[in-house]
Amino acid sequence: MKISIERGALLKALGQAQSVVERRATIPILSNVLIDAEGDQVSFRTTDLDIEVVDRAPAMVERPGATTVSAVMLHEIVRKLPDGALVTLAEDSASGRLTIAAGRSTFSLATLPKEDFPVMASSEYASNFSAKAPVLRRLFDKAKFAISTEETRYYLNGVYMHVSTADGGQVLRCVATDGHRLARIDADLPEGATGMPGVIVPRKTVGELRKLLDDDDAIIAVSVSETKIRFATPAITLTSKVIDGTFPDYTRVIPTGNTKRLEVDATEFAKAVDRVATVSSERSRAVKLALDEDRLVLSVNAPDSGAAEEELAVAYGDEPLEIGFNAKYLLEIASQVDRENAVFLFNSSGDPTLMREGNDTSAVYVVMPMRV
Amino acid sequence: MPALCRDCLTTFDAGTRCPACRSPRVLSHPELFDLSIAHMDCDAFYASVEKRDNPDLRDKAVIVGGGQRGVVSTCCYIARISGVRSAMPMFQAMKLCPDAVVVKPRMRVYVEVSRAIRAMMEDMTPHIQPLSLDEAFMDLSGTTRLHGAPPAVMLARLIKRMEEELGISGSIGLSHNKFLAKIASDLDKPRGFSVIGQAETHGFLAKQKVRIIWGVGTATQTALEQGGIRTIADLLRWDRRDLGARFGSMGDRLWHLARGIDTRPVQRDEGVKSISKETTFFEDTGDADLLDGHLWRLAEQVSDRAKAKVLAGRTVTLKLKRADFKLISRRHALDQPTQLADRIYREARALFDAAPDKGPFRLIGVGISDLCPGDQADAEGDLLDLNATKRSAAERATDAIRARFGQDAIIKGRALR
Numbered sequence: 001m002k003i004s005i006e007r008g009a010l011l012k013a014l015g016q017a018q019s020v021v022e023r024r025a026t027i028p029i030l031s032n033v034l035i036d037a038e039g040d041q042v043s044f045r046t047t048d049l050d051i052e053v054v055d056r057a058p059a060m061v062e063r064p065g066a067t068t069v070s071a072v073m074l075h076e077i078v079r080k081l082p083d084g085a086l087v088t089l090a091e092d093s094a095s096g097r098l099t100i101a102a103g104r105s106t107f108s109l110a111t112l113p114k115e116d117f118p119v120m121a122s123s124e125y126a127s128n129f130s131a132k133a134p135v136l137r138r139l140f141d142k143a144k145f146a147i148s149t150e151e152t153r154y155y156l157n158g159v160y161m162h163v164s165t166a167d168g169g170q171v172l173r174c175v176a177t178d179g180h181r182l183a184r185i186d187a188d189l190p191e192g193a194t195g196m197p198g199v200i201v202p203r204k205t206v207g208e209l210r211k212l213l214d215d216d217d218a219i220i221a222v223s224v225s226e227t228k229i230r231f232a233t234p235a236i237t238l239t240s241k242v243i244d245g246t247f248p249d250y251t252r253v254i255p256t257g258n259t260k261r262l263e264v265d266a267t268e269f270a271k272a273v274d275r276v277a278t279v280s281s282e283r284s285r286a287v288k289l290a291l292d293e294d295r296l297v298l299s300v301n302a303p304d305s306g307a308a309e310e311e312l313a314v315a316y317g318d319e320p321l322e323i324g325f326n327a328k329y330l331l332e333i334a335s336q337v338d339r340e341n342a343v344f345l346f347n348s349s350g351d352p353t354l355m356r357e358g359n360d361t362s363a364v365y366v367v368m369p370m371r372v
Numbered sequence: 373m374p375a376l377c378r379d380c381l382t383t384f385d386a387g388t389r390c391p392a393c394r395s396p397r398v399l400s401h402p403e404l405f406d407l408s409i410a411h412m413d414c415d416a417f418y419a420s421v422e423k424r425d426n427p428d429l430r431d432k433a434v435i436v437g438g439g440q441r442g443v444v445s446t447c448c449y450i451a452r453i454s455g456v457r458s459a460m461p462m463f464q465a466m467k468l469c470p471d472a473v474v475v476k477p478r479m480r481v482y483v484e485v486s487r488a489i490r491a492m493m494e495d496m497t498p499h500i501q502p503l504s505l506d507e508a509f510m511d512l513s514g515t516t517r518l519h520g521a522p523p524a525v526m527l528a529r530l531i532k533r534m535e536e537e538l539g540i541s542g543s544i545g546l547s548h549n550k551f552l553a554k555i556a557s558d559l560d561k562p563r564g565f566s567v568i569g570q571a572e573t574h575g576f577l578a579k580q581k582v583r584i585i586w587g588v589g590t591a592t593q594t595a596l597e598q599g600g601i602r603t604i605a606d607l608l609r610w611d612r613r614d615l616g617a618r619f620g621s622m623g624d625r626l627w628h629l630a631r632g633i634d635t636r637p638v639q640r641d642e643g644v645k646s647i648s649k650e651t652t653f654f655e656d657t658g659d660a661d662l663l664d665g666h667l668w669r670l671a672e673q674v675s676d677r678a679k680a681k682v683l684a685g686r687t688v689t690l691k692l693k694r695a696d697f698k699l700i701s702r703r704h705a706l707d708q709p710t711q712l713a714d715r716i717y718r719e720a721r722a723l724f725d726a727a728p729d730k731g732p733f734r735l736i737g738v739g740i741s742d743l744c745p746g747d748q749a750d751a752e753g754d755l756l757d758l759n760a761t762k763r764s765a766a767e768r769a770t771d772a773i774r775a776r777f778g779q780d781a782i783i784k785g786r787a788l789r
Contacts, residue, residue, distance in 0.1 A: 152726075156756075177756065179707075180707070180755065324751075352755060368752055368753045368755050370752045371751040371752075
């Protein structure tokens with residue numbers, strides 16, 4: 001194999017590929033990227049056995065062929081090369097090394113045989129549809145903060161993507177929860193997604209997917225089966241296993257009878273929460289919200305370190321209420337709000353609270369209160 | 373050389389017998405009246421209490437421990453002649469000493485005696501650091517004028533009082549730091565009083581095996597041996613940095629201790645680090661139902677203790693000992709601290725279910741660690757398990773009922789398994 005490729009194109013292609021590689025892989029070949037040159041393009045493939053990414057780039061192929069080298073090392077080399085350099089990758093099968101040459105720099109990396117590289121078994125996808133990048137970006141970005149890291153409830157370690165109904169119509173819905181807070185984000189159902197099986201997309205896949213979604217004009221081809229999900233752009237294909245488990249029935253968690261309504265400027269609210277939480281030194285930082293006629297008093301009382309209090313002008317017209325929350329959870333949901341005011345709906349100090357942006361029900365958050 | 377009669381507490385200048393009462397129990401040491409850090413260790417504590425309360429046992433070998441399957445908690449000095457040691461499995465102890473009288477531990481009585489000893493120590497100094505029911509460090513620095521007698525005299529008086537008022541004997545180690553005081557108390561047991569002065573520290577330590585260092589167990593000993601270190605003299609030949617590089621923070625500690633340097637103060641309360649309970653079975657078992665019952669009862673005991681001390685734990689630990697004594701330990705970090713039996717039980721049960729080994733086991737234990745104040749415990753509910761809130765309310769109600777009508781007023785069916 002021998003190819004020449006512009007440094008920028010190579011770096012971009014490798015950037016996505018190398019991030020899938022596990023830094024502490026126990027099987028040596030999993031640290032490598034499979035470089036495959038054919039026709040007028042080269043592809044870079046990496047896997048951690050759960051996620052596989054293939055990244056393609058145009059290249060001048062002098063001699064077709066394939067080999068594998070350390071993904072991280074190759075990426076580092078290319079990253080350090082000067083901008084605009086023309087990079088030549090040449091495999092010397094006699095010495096078993098890959099030579100990387102650019103300008104006056106030459107590197108030679110050890111290779112492993114391409115036959116040893118594990119390729120994810122292809123599968124039949126039950127559902128294929130296309131979605132605009134910004135739609136998927138919103139679905140996953142707004143849900144991912146609530147993904148659980150708790151290994152015992154492994155089925156919560158991802159975003160549950162499925163088809164549901166809202167306001168009489170069908171929607172594509174993403175839900176994530178860790179038992180303390182929950183995010184439920186809806187988008188119009190893309191054409192062709194009607195019969196899509198519900199799948200739990202793992203946390204790492206959500207992170208990798210994010211890099212495909214930066215371009216506002218990109219159209220993402222999504223394929224879903226019971227066991228796998230694939231996201232593809234013309235240049236990149238990301239295939240991932242989904243979490244083998246049943247996502248709990250989240251609908252009964254979302255309160256429907258909460259009537260006490262608080263409306264507050266989300267940015268001001270988040271800043272105030274952040275300020276008062278400073279004095280609390282403990283890991284579980286409880287913030288108390290005291291509500292009364294258009295007035296919200298946020299307070300923290302940490303016996304061993306100090307106390308803080310801040311008052312905010314808000315819209316609240318129901319009976320007085322005192323309720324506590326974990327400051328971190330409040331901050332996280334408040335920062336999801338970017339266009340309108342945050343609307344909180346409370347029931348009592350012991351019941352789950354609902355938060356949404358204005359009257360928009362396409363993104364709702366639930367947070368469990370804390371005893372204060 | 374300053375000397376002290378341990379029977380009548382007379383102090384005098386050298387001699388092998390007390391000039392006042394002619395007793396031969398004379399203690400003399402050049403630094404006797406200058407040293408002030410002491411370690412007191414009762415002699416065969418549980419067994420001594422049993423002999424005190426039942427004079428028939430006086431001349432018999434007595435082993436305090438649990439059942440056929442348990443281990444020796446304490447054995448008297450008569451039993452020790454046959455080779456019985458504490459922590460030895462009971463069957464082995466009985467083989468060595470078939471005539472021994474086995475007594476079940478009466479913890480309540482031991483706690484009472486321990487409190488009485490503690491009160492006597494409080495009369496001498498506020499700087500007491502108990503290590504267990506029957507041993508404690510004391511720092512008597514600066515008390516000479518208050519008591520009108522140097523620490524050595526006060527310590528001899530303490531032992532005398534313990535013998536006369538409580539019928540319990542103990543041994544004293546007196547030195548210039550905790551490390552050496554603890555070593556000293558063990559040198560001349562029972563009814564001992566040993567002194568390690570500044571001047572003799574290095575000479576004394578150089579002769580000792582590394583095993584004598586508190587905290588050097590079998591594992592560390594093996595590691596040290598691989599580095600060619602068997603005695604403290606071997607340790608002294610090592611450079612401080614090399615020890616640190618090879619044994620980490622332990623290396624630095626060893627470097628200091630080998631030189632008799634120990635700056636840890638005698639601290640009144642080092643704080644509880646974990647709360648745990650365990651039980652050894654009469655017969656090894658792999659019966660999941662039976663083990664489940666044990667898990668619940670242990671979780672409840674741990675929870676009771678945590679509630680009493682107003683503490684909560686962020687980590688739940690499950691301990692299992694297999695029939696071949698192999699220890700399996702599993703831990704799980706919680707996202708919020710707990711003191712509830714229900715939560716501790718559920719976590720322990722999940723750990724048990726996830727453990728690859730299904731028994732038979734000879735021991736099971738449950739514990740919590742990474743402790744924090746109890747008022748932060750269980751403050752958040754679980755969205756996906758709304759019954760958890762109800763169960764926790766039920767547990768609080770159960771606690772209230774028990775506080776009023778007694779521990780057995782209300783129990784879970786699970787506890788009967």
